[in-house]
Amino acid sequence: MRAVILAAGEGSRIRSHFKEPKPLINLLGLSLLERSILTLRECGIIDFVIVTGYAEKEIMASxxxxxxxxxxxxxxxxxxxxxxxxTSAAAFQKISLPQEKFILTMADHVYNLETVKAFVQAAASISHEEILLAADKRLDKVWDLPEATKIQSEGQKAIKLGKTLSVYNAVDCGLFVGTEALLQALAEAANRQQYNLTDAVNILAEEGKVKLFSVAADWVDADDLASLRQAEKILLKSALPGKDGLISRTINRKFSLPATKVLSRTAITPNQVTLISFLAALAAAACFALQQPLLGGLLAQISSIIDGIDGEIARLKFLKSNYGSLFDAILDRYADFFIIIGMAWSWFAKAGSLAVLFVSAAALTGMPMSMLLKEKYHSLTGKVYLPWQDDGLLELLPANRDGRLFIIMLGGVLNLIPATLVILAVVTHLQAVGRLIKLRKLL
Amino acid sequence: MRAVILAAGEGSRIRSHFKEPKPLINLLGLSLLERSILTLRECGIIDFVIVTGYAEKEIMASxxxxxxxxxxxxxxxxxxxxxxxxTSAAAFQKISLPQEKFILTMADHVYNLETVKAFVQAAASISHEEILLAADKRLDKVWDLPEATKIQSEGQKAIKLGKTLSVYNAVDCGLFVGTEALLQALAEAANRQQYNLTDAVNILAEEGKVKLFSVAADWVDADDLASLRQAEKILLKSALPGKDGLISRTINRKFSLPATKVLSRTAITPNQVTLISFLAALAAAACFALQQPLLGGLLAQISSIIDGIDGEIARLKFLKSNYGSLFDAILDRYADFFIIIGMAWSWFAKAGSLAVLFVSAAALTGMPMSMLLKEKYHSLTGKVYLPWQDDGLLELLPANRDGRLFIIMLGGVLNLIPATLVILAVVTHLQAVGRLIKLRKLL
Structure with missing residues (x-):
């Protein structure tokens, strides 16, 4: 399936604020148009038609x-x-193929990736006589409702569309699956001297040929400064992974997201961030070894925060890679190991007893168990192990990485190294044994 | 698809050696008939028709x-x-459905699971006018060639079959995809007073309707004592996993397979064997801690050997399970940890220095890295990481579990604990870093 992106408009409401034309405005490291393309690429689309008008040359050069x-x-x-x-949508008629279905969208609309994925998959559900339109029925969640194109709908069909409808129950999100029917309606509208996409859609709506696809996540038509800021917020929120632990959710993300907002505009890669997180952990380990537990604890927490940024940038800039994921997972394990060894060293320097050896060994062996169980579960079942869903009461153990590093931070700040190592050993092994028992029923 | 298993014969060539009828003779923990059923079940078949004659009641009771x-x-x-x-194959005619394709096999034939899987999948490739017959063209590998039904073939079609053919280039393996054509040919043969399956197949062969499926793994028609022993050999060989390390291949399997041969006849489960392997490792750890390195080393190697038996029994008796695989993987990690801690303890008792702490920590952290990388690779790519295929020169490092436990055995026997821990630390971390670099290109 091809995608047609309309990038012809002037963007008069923000033109004065930016030197670049609207489709090329940079939002968290990618221009609006790049983001449209990369979002659709993640949905399997690799052939794009970009309809230009204003600033054609800049767009082509970019x-x-x-x-x-x-x-x-x-x-x-x-x-x-x-x-x-x-007129821009109609331009596609020149190169469209018989019975072609295509995605039609606007360069300045920002969507959640999952929404677009589901929408593209739904393309198969319409006939060549119909079109599919993404619609948001959550009216209280629509950004800048007065400016939006409203839809009066019945069930999953649009009856009438317009900016000034008085009765409506949905909003047009500017994302279509187009067919020959749409191109014919565009021609018919043009014959009537009506040149807006909505005019053509209204012709089809009258005939009951506009099916609606309900959007359940936030999106925005980014046509002024406030909506651009809103788009940034939506994108940052969608950069969060689905499997955060308690400390990640409540503490780390408060710091990592603002950092990601800044860093996404630079050329830094996720793997470079992974490396910086690892170096921070090494520094934490060194501080513990050098009897600077306060600094060690704080650096451990900073490493934990930075550990969230690589993934955020990767998701935000479409830079996710299998190698990045592996690199992060393995460096995290080494980071954990070094911190524990640093703590063990500091304790051993004060009390060179057998207890140090045992407790450190127990903590060291516990650290990788969470990942081992999760990865084995994944490779056996093909399903991702989600602690907040699959752990039950075990979730209360702070044995996932965000929890472990938080314990290390507290231990450093309070200068309670032996107790910290004991706690880490206990929670990690309790979690491992608990999961082993739990999975006996689930597998 | 249904499977029809012929279990009517008397087995006159071995009847005097067993109290049970031939289809119920126990081979490595399962009767021949159970093995036929479970092999086909692994290929997705759940509806079976068993044609009985001699000893009907015993078979039904079993x-x-x-x-x-x-x-x-x-x-x-x-x-x-x-x-x-x-006449037994023809009995199926009574309950066969129009245009039904079915698997037809003999209760006393033993096949490799992968062969049967591929054969069942190939069923789709024949028409309702034809039949498919598994044939072995590797004449030098056929067990008891004089007794076999020979095939004269051209390309992938049989021309003529018979026990006494003078010109032949393949052997009938007794595994068919049957169709209405086969049932008709059986009726036609019966009209001519010919009552062997081969007679009916010959009728179809004359008409060019017998397609051949080439078998590439050993199989056997188990109709005397020697062929039963051969069947055991084939089954034990097929119980080996595809990803053995050097020590496993050259040492451990020499001991584990004979043990499996004995244990498969008992009711012991793979998970119980996993637990025994773990207990042997705990005993090894205790011996190291108690300054009995020779015993510790030998127990570690014994644990490594037992660690192979659980999988062998699971594959042999169709007892593989996701939980078993997880249980084994996690207990293996704990076994590794305890052994290292036992060694560290013994060293510390003699020289309570910081070096013990560092070296033990390095060895401890290295032990799980091989699994961590392999499992992460699997969950990212869906592919199994095969050390002998993907490791390249890294395969020379004895850092997989069989190699690690072999080093521990040597270290114990030679009483070189500190050196052993250093070597383990070096090889495991070298392997981890090496794989991380290698996978950068592969992922």
Whole structure:
């Protein structure tokens, strides 16, 4: 399936604030247009048609033929773009194929990736006589409702669309699965001197041919400064992973997200961030070894926070990779090991007893058990082990990485190294044994 | 697809050696008939038709309705079984459905599971006019060639079959995909007073309707004592996993397979064996701690050998389970940890220095790295990490479990604890870092 992205407009409401044309405005490290392309690429689309009007040359210079995004881009220039976005959509008619279904979207709309994935999959559900339109029925959640195109709908079909409808129960999200029917309606609307996409959609709606796809996550039409800020918020929220522990959720993300917001605009890669997190952990280990537990504890927590940033940047900038995930997982294990060894060293220097050896060994062996069990579970079942879902009461043990590093931080700050090592040993092994018992029933 | 298993014959060549009828002879913990059923169940077949003749009651009493194997068994009695196995195959005609394809096999034939899986999948490749016959073209590998039914073939089609053919290039393995064509040919042969399955197959072969499926692994028609022993050999060989390390291959399996041969006949479960292997490792750890390195080293190697038996029994008796695999993986990690801690303790008792702490910590942290990397690789890619295929030169490091426990055995026997811990630390971490670098290109 091809995707047609309308990037012809002038963006008059924000033009004065930016030197670049609206589709090229940078949002957390990617231009709006790049983000549209990369979002759709994650949904399996690799052929793009970009309809240009205003600032055609800048757009073409910025994106090129798409090879740097591993997609193929065809440009279509629409000299009539000032008349309305319907003329831009209609431009695709020149190169459309018989019975072609295509995704149609706007360069300045920002969506959650999961929403777009589900929408693209739903394309198969419509006939060549119909179109599919993403619609948000959560009216209280729609950003800038007055500016939105409203929809009066019945069931999953649109009856009427318009900016000024008085009766409506949904909002047009600007994301379509187009068919020949849409291109015909666009031509018909143009014959009536109506040049907005909504005009054509209204023709189809009258005939009951506009199916709606309900959007359940936030999105935004980024056409002014406030909505651009809202888009940033939505994107940062969607950069969170689905499996955060308590400390991650309540503490770490409060620091990592603002850092990601800044760092995403730089060229730093997720793997570089992983390495910095590892170096912070090494520094923590050294501080413990050098009898600086306060600094050691704080550095451990900082490493834990930075450990969240690599994934956030990777998701935000479409830089996720299997190697990145492996690199992060293995460096995390080494970071854990070094911190424990640093603590053990500091304790041993004060009391060189057999107890140090046993307790440190117990803590060291406990550290990788959480990952071992989760990964083995994943490779056996193909399913991700989600602590907040699968752990039950075991979730109360602070034995996942965010919890462990938090304990280390507290231990350092309070200068209670032996107790910290004992606690780590107990919680990690309790979790391992608990999961082993629990999975006996689940597997 | 249903499977029809012919279990009507008397087994006259071995009847005097066993009190049970031939299909119920126990081979490594399962009767021949159970093994046929469980092998086909692994290929997705759950509906079985068993054609009985001799010893009908014993067979029905032994298998019941199949629910204990999670399959459904229908019994068909063939009063004419003495005439020939064609009458038993023809008995299925009574309950066969229009255009039904079915697997037809003999209760006393033993096959490799992978062979049967591939054969069952190939069933889709024949039409309702044809039949598919598993044939072994590796004449030098066929067990008891004089007794086998030979095939003269051209390409993948049989021309003529018979025990006494002078010109032949394949052997009938007794495994068929049957169709209505086969049932018709059986009726036609019976009209000619020919009552062997081969007679019916010959009718179809003349018409070019017998397609051959080439078998590439050993199998056996177990109809005398020597062939039963051969069947055991084949089964034990197929109980080996595909990913053995050097020490496993060259040393451990020499001991574990004979043990499995004995243990498979008992009721011991794979998880119980896993536990015994773990207890042997705990005993090894205790011996090291109590300054008995020779015993410790030997027990470690014994634990390593026992660690192979659980999987062998599981594969041999169709007892593989996800939980068993997890239980084994996690107990192995704990076994490793305890052994290292035992060694560290013994060293510390003699020289309570910081070096003990560091070296033991390094060895302890290295032990789980091999599994961590392999499991993460698996969960990321869906592919199994095969050290002998993916490790390249890293395979030379004795850092997989069989190699690690062998080093521990040597260290104990030679009473070189500190050196052993240093070597373990070096090889395990070298392997981890090496794999991390290697996978950068592969992922």
């Amino acid at each position: 994106l090129g033929d798409g090879s740097k995004y591993k997609v193929h881009i065809t440009y279509l220039h629409n000299p009539e773009w000032r008349k309305g976005n319907g | 298998l019941g309705d199949g629910s204990k194997y999670k399959v459904h068994i229908t019994y068909l009695h063939n009063p004419e079984w003495r005439k020939g196995n064609g």
